[in-house]
Amino acid sequence: xxxxxxxxxxxxxxxxxxxxxxxxxxxxxxxxxxxxxxxxxxxxxxxxxxxxxxxxxxxxxxxxxxxxxxxxxxxxxxxxxxxxxxxxxxxxxxxxxxxxxxxxxxxxxxxxxxxxxxxxxxxxxxxxxxxxxxxxxxxxxxxxxxxxxxxxxxxxxxxxxxxxxxxxxxxxxxxxxxxxxxxxxxxxxxxxxxxxxxxxxxxxxxxxxxxxxxxxxxxxxxxxxxxxxxxxxxxxxxxxxxxxxxxxxxxxxxxxxxxxxxxxxxxxxxxxxxxxxxxxxxxxxxxxxxxxxxxxxxxxxxxxxxxxxxxxxxxxxxxxxxxxxxxxxxxxxxxxxxxxxxxxxxxxxxxxxxxxxxxxxxxxxxxxxxxxxxxxxxxxxxxxxxxxxxxxxxxxxxxxxxxxxxxxxxxxxxxxxxxxxxxxxxxxxxxxxxxxxxxxxxxxxxxxxxxxxxxxxxxxxxxxxxxxxxxxxxxxxxxxxxxxxxxxxxxxxxxxxxxxxxxxxxxxxxxxxxxxxxxxxxxxxxxxxxxxxxx
Amino acid sequence: xxxxxxxxxxxxxxxxxxxxxxxxxxxxxxxxxxxxxxxxxxxxxxxxxxxxxxxxxxxxxxxxxxxxxxxxxxxxxxxxxxxxxxxxxxxxxxxxxxxxxxxxxxxxxxxxxxxxxxxxxxxxxxxxxxxxxxxxxxxxxxxxxxxxxxxxxxxxxxxxxxxxx
Ligand SMILES: Cc1cc2nc3c(=O)[nH]c(=O)nc-3n(C[C@H](O)[C@H](O)[C@H](O)COP(=O)(O)OP(=O)(O)OC[C@H]3O[C@@H](n4cnc5c(N)ncnc54)[C@H](O)[C@@H]3O)c2cc1C
Ligand code: SF4
Numbered sequence: 038x039x040x041x042x043x044x045x046x047x048x049x050x051x052x053x054x055x056x057x058x059x060x061x062x063x064x065x066x067x068x069x070x071x072x073x074x075x076x077x078x079x080x081x082x083x084x085x086x087x088x089x090x091x092x093x094x095x096x097x098x099x100x101x102x103x104x105x106x107x108x109x110x111x112x113x114x115x116x117x118x119x120x121x122x123x124x125x126x127x128x129x130x131x132x133x134x135x136x137x138x139x140x141x142x143x144x145x146x147x148x149x150x151x152x153x154x155x156x157x158x159x160x161x162x163x164x165x166x167x168x169x170x171x172x173x174x175x176x177x178x179x180x181x182x183x184x185x186x187x188x189x190x191x192x193x194x195x196x197x198x199x200x201x202x203x204x205x206x207x208x209x210x211x212x213x214x215x216x217x218x219x220x221x222x223x224x225x226x227x228x229x230x231x232x233x234x235x236x237x238x239x240x241x242x243x244x245x246x247x248x249x250x251x252x253x254x255x256x257x258x259x260x261x262x263x264x265x266x267x268x269x270x271x272x273x274x275x276x277x278x279x280x281x282x283x284x285x286x287x288x289x290x291x292x293x294x295x296x297x298x299x300x301x302x303x304x305x306x307x308x309x310x311x312x313x314x315x316x317x318x319x320x321x322x323x324x325x326x327x328x329x330x331x332x333x334x335x336x337x338x339x340x341x342x343x344x345x346x347x348x349x350x351x352x353x354x355x356x357x358x359x360x361x362x363x364x365x366x367x368x369x370x371x372x373x374x375x376x377x378x379x380x381x382x383x384x385x386x387x388x389x390x391x392x393x394x395x396x397x398x399x400x401x402x403x404x405x406x407x408x409x410x411x412x413x414x415x416x417x418x419x420x421x422x423x424x425x426x427x428x429x430x431x432x433x434x435x436x437x438x439x440x441x442x443x444x445x446x447x448x449x450x451x452x453x454x455x456x457x458x459x460x461x462x463x464x465x466x467x468x469x470x471x472x473x474x475x476x477x478x479x480x481x482x483x484x485x486x487x488x489x490x491x492x493x494x495x496x497x498x499x500x501x502x503x504x505x506x507x508x509x510x511x512x513x514x515x516x517x518x519x520x521x522x523x524x525x526x527x528x529x530x531x532x533x534x535x536x537x538x539x540x541x542x543x544x545x546x547x548x549x550x551x552x553x554x555x556x557x558x559x560x561x562x563x564x565x566x567x568x569x570x571x572x
Numbered sequence: 573x574x575x576x577x578x579x580x581x582x583x584x585x586x587x588x589x590x591x592x593x594x595x596x597x598x599x600x601x602x603x604x605x606x607x608x609x610x611x612x613x614x615x616x617x618x619x620x621x622x623x624x625x626x627x628x629x630x631x632x633x634x635x636x637x638x639x640x641x642x643x644x645x646x647x648x649x650x651x652x653x654x655x656x657x658x659x660x661x662x663x664x665x666x667x668x669x670x671x672x673x674x675x676x677x678x679x680x681x682x683x684x685x686x687x688x689x690x691x692x693x694x695x696x697x698x699x700x701x702x703x704x705x706x707x708x709x710x711x712x713x714x715x716x717x718x719x720x721x722x723x724x725x726x727x728x729x730x731x732x733x734x735x736x737x
Contacts, residue, residue: 085701092686144729151730162729182713186722199708200715208715215718217725220711237705247702362706376727397685397694402678412677413659417604424694 038290039299044070047289047303049275049318051075052130053549054536054556055309056254056262057173061560063265065567070301071267072291074274075109075127078255083245090241091398098244100134101500102126109272111452111459113313115502118463120344122313123503128271129255130311131503132549134243136366137224137251138390139179140546141170141554144189145376149542153377155384155468156437156542160513160522161558163189169554169561176261177252177553178230180367181222187372195227198236202358203393203428204368210487216373221390223367224252224549231257238363240393251364273299276456277322278306278331278532285571286532292454305531305563305570309556312342312505312537316444317459319509332509332526337519339445341438341507343543346465348432348473348496349392350480352489353409357425360394368393374432374479375545383471385435387545389480394427407493430483431498432476435545436469438507465497473497504548509538523566524559530571535559592635593627594619595651599658600680610693618683630679633672637665 045067048055059071084090084098095104100123102110109126125133144163149156167189174194181193197220200208204220211218225242226233227250236250249256263269272294279287279300288302308315316339322331330338371389374381394400404410404423411419442463450458465473477494484492512518515527520539526532535556537548544551563570594614603612613619622630638661639646645653645661653661666673684690688698697704 083702088688088691088698088700089686090701092682095682143726145727148729152727164729182716184720186719186724187726189726189728197711200711201708204711205715212715212718217719217722219716219719220713237703238708239701239705241701248705359706359708363708372725376725397691397696398682401681401685405674405678405681410681412600412680413663414602414656416601417606417610 039297041299041301044068044288044301044303046070046305046307047072047301048307048309049289050130050309050311050314050536051128051254051259051269051271052309052311052536053132053254054552055130055307056258057176057553057556058307058309058535058560059267059269060176060258060262060265061557062563063262063267065564066266069267070303071269072273072275072289072301073128073269073271075125076271077128078133078245080245080247080249083247085239085241085244085247090244091396094241094244094399100125100243100503108453109274111317111456112450113458114447114450114460118461118502119465119497119499120346120463120502121500122461122505123500124311124313124505128259128269129253132224132253133245133255135224135253135503135549136243137364138366138370138547139177139222139224139550140370140388141188141191141222142544142546142551143187143375146542146544149385153384157512159541160511166551166554166558169557170550172557173550173553176257177224178226178233179222180225180227182220185219187217187219187375193222195230197221198223198225198227198364198367200368201363201393203360203363204391206354206358206428206487207391207430207483208369210483211371213486214482216371216483218369218371221367221370223364225364225367226250226252236364240361240363240365240396242364242366274452274454274456275318276454278318280324280326280331280529282326284326284529286529296454305533307533307535309536312508313444313459313461315534315536315538316508317446320446321457327528332519332528332532334528335516335519337510337517339443339508340440341510342442342444342461342463342505343436343438343507343540344463344502345433345436345504345543345545345547346469346473347498347501348434348477348480348494349429349498350431350477350484350495351427351429351493352484352487353423353491353493354426354428354489358394358428360425360427361396363393365393366390374475381475383468383475385437385468385472385545387432387434387472387476389430389432389476389483392429392431394425394429397424400424400427407495409491409493428484428487428489430480432473432480433545433547434469434472434476436543437466438510438542439466444508504537504543506537506540506543506548509534510541511539512541523562524555533559533563591651592638593631595658596631596634596638596662597680599655599662600677601684602655611689613680613684616684616687616689618687631676634662634665634676637669637672
């Protein structure tokens with residue numbers, strides 16, 4: 038086993054949160070090393086550089102790691118979950134494939150227990166996180182429009198993504214119903230931003246942006262962090278975290294690109310492996326002091342897994358919409374049904390987000406699946422009525438934390454280095470079911486009002502496990518949380534978690550701005566407490 | 573599935589069987605004059621030149637079902653039947669074996685809509701999206717007028733509610 042020089046801060050995972058904390062801590066001058074199991078992505082390999090782009094997305098460029106099956110992808114057993122996991126394992130993490138929706142939480146999201154009697158209150162609030170949201174927005178470059186009545190005042194850096202015909206149809210539908218809508222906050226450079234080119238409306242943002250317009254952290258935080266002295270070691274997969282008799286982390290064991298086992302000693306270990314990878318690593322780090330998994334004296338590591346269940350509703354229109362042009366996810370959203378209204382029969386709420394249509398291959402396959410596209414003599418007529426005529430709305434529903442939704446270790450499945458792989462057990466709660474139903478109905482109302490002549494509902498969307506939250510949650514009470522109110526493990530005082538695992542509740546919006554704001558906040562806490570960080 | 577078929581003779585190897593394959597894919601996606609002059613699947617190199625191993629993998633199970641039928645409707649005879657009759661036969665087989673027909677149709681759609689000639693027939697540019705990209709018209713944000721006129725719709729956190737009394 039090779040042993041490498043001692044490190045001050047060792048970060049595991051180079052995705053959304055790992056990049057943000059690495060960049061922020063760099064100014065301390067500490068020796069910071071990040072170990073990432075995947076490689077640097079190469080934008081010239083992304084599907085949109087190929088004419089067969091859609092076909093590539095069905096296999097080697099899928100967002101489902103069980104389909105992609107690259108060396109760096111660990112398998113995930115989802116046989117006991119209606120929702121499969123979507124991720125990317127490499128520098129940038131999920132941001133390489135994300136759609137770029139960039140909404141903040143609402144102030145009420147941090148107080149669901151007090152306001153609505155469900156979930157739990159966070160140990161911090163919107164006001165405390167606001168400066169870090171703003172700092173993150175400036176690094177990312179958020180396209181949008183100030184003045185959204187669904188949010189406290191906030192700034193944006195860039196003009197909004199154009200609505201296109203799809204967005205205009207939907208906007209008219211919302212206006213006729215008198216409902217809120219607003220151009221999405223998007224992590225997409227609609228004008229050149231900090232050396233990145235502007236979006237040219239390629240469409241398939243969820244297989245990587247070859248234009249470099251989408252703000253993935255391989256393009257935003259990492260170049261700045263590396264310039265500031267952070268060392269990023271790719272193709273380095275951490276197997277376990279080591280601890281001493283005083284319950285302090287001493288470092289990690291990891292496999293390098295050639296499969297060699299290495300040991301890296303560190304003063305501080307930071308986990309940024311996401312809501313599946315982090316509990317997996319903690320559960321794989323059992324020891325005599327931590328027989329149930331590291332930092333798991335609360336028993337909550339891997340519990341309370343939250344996704345955002347999606348109700349995906351397509352409206353099929355009579356006229357062509359150019360629906361395959363423009364960022365697939367980002368155009369507009371509505372938060373008309375975001376805050377709790379008890380008359381709706383569920384707690385909390387959801388955002389309705391627009392999405393555009395797909396190219397011909399995906400359209401044909403989706404149409405075959407939902408019965409809108411036939412084969413044989415009816416094929417061309419049915420395909421012609423569907424292709425390029427779809428505008429869609431998704432209800433992205435707040436999922437409540439429930440103990441029985443878990444990440445555990447699969448007894449048999451292992452990754453390419455032989456490390457036990459995760460298993461998901463997840464069922465939709467009654468609150469989520471009711472919310473999905475409501476969301477699908479309201480989305481259908483908008484689409485009908487906008488002129489759709491056919492409505493297709495898919496709920497819950499089975500391949501939409503792209504937000505993985507809550508599996509090492511934060512809190513003041515060590516009996517009821519895994520990390521404290523600034524991300525430090527209650528049990529291991531030099532171990533931090535900064536990714537989506539620390540979420541207390543999920544809110545009804547995409548999580549990445551909040552994940553990154555939390556990572557910056559935790560970095561700030563570490564910097565301001567350096568003298569007595571382990572007390 | 574592939575393993576099971578490896579033991580059987582490759583039906584797409586022989587020249588006559590290529591004709592059977594092309595008649596099958598044409599049955600699944602025929603040409604159309606009405607819908608912007610779309611080519612039939614049998615006209616495309618994607619199917620005409622499909623390596624026989626690949627064709628066997630994709631269409632073997634469906635071809636098996638066709639060849640297992642009575643001689644008048646099977647094999648070479650299937651290829652000589654008119655389109656409507658062939659469709660009726662395949663639909664009949666599909667009723668009992670939905671997964672076999674589902675897989676063959678999906679694979680045909682992937683190859684058909686991946687073909688340059690088809691993309692062009694749809695009126696699209698047969699090129700990678702990058703670097704050319706696409707143009708989207710600027711939005712007229714006056715559409716937002718009614719929303720701008722709304723009062724704030726978010727709930728402040730409890731602390732702020734208290735401050736505001
Ligand atoms: C298709 C898709 C669309 C999405 N769309 C949106 C969107 O529009 N808006 C939004 O807010 N969010 C979206 N997301 C989610 C977003 O990507 C995630 O919320 C975000 O990336 C999570 O950040 P993270 O830091 O928690 O983990 P990640 O970004 O997932 O990073 C984790 C990193 O850790 C590495 N890692 C894990 N285990 C190990 C180990 N043992 N050793 C070494 N390295 C390890 C992984 O390889 C990975 O790079 C989307 C995700 C996907 C996949
Ligand atoms: S639409 Fe814009 S952001 Fe999305 S992949 Fe294309 S250029 Fe990138």
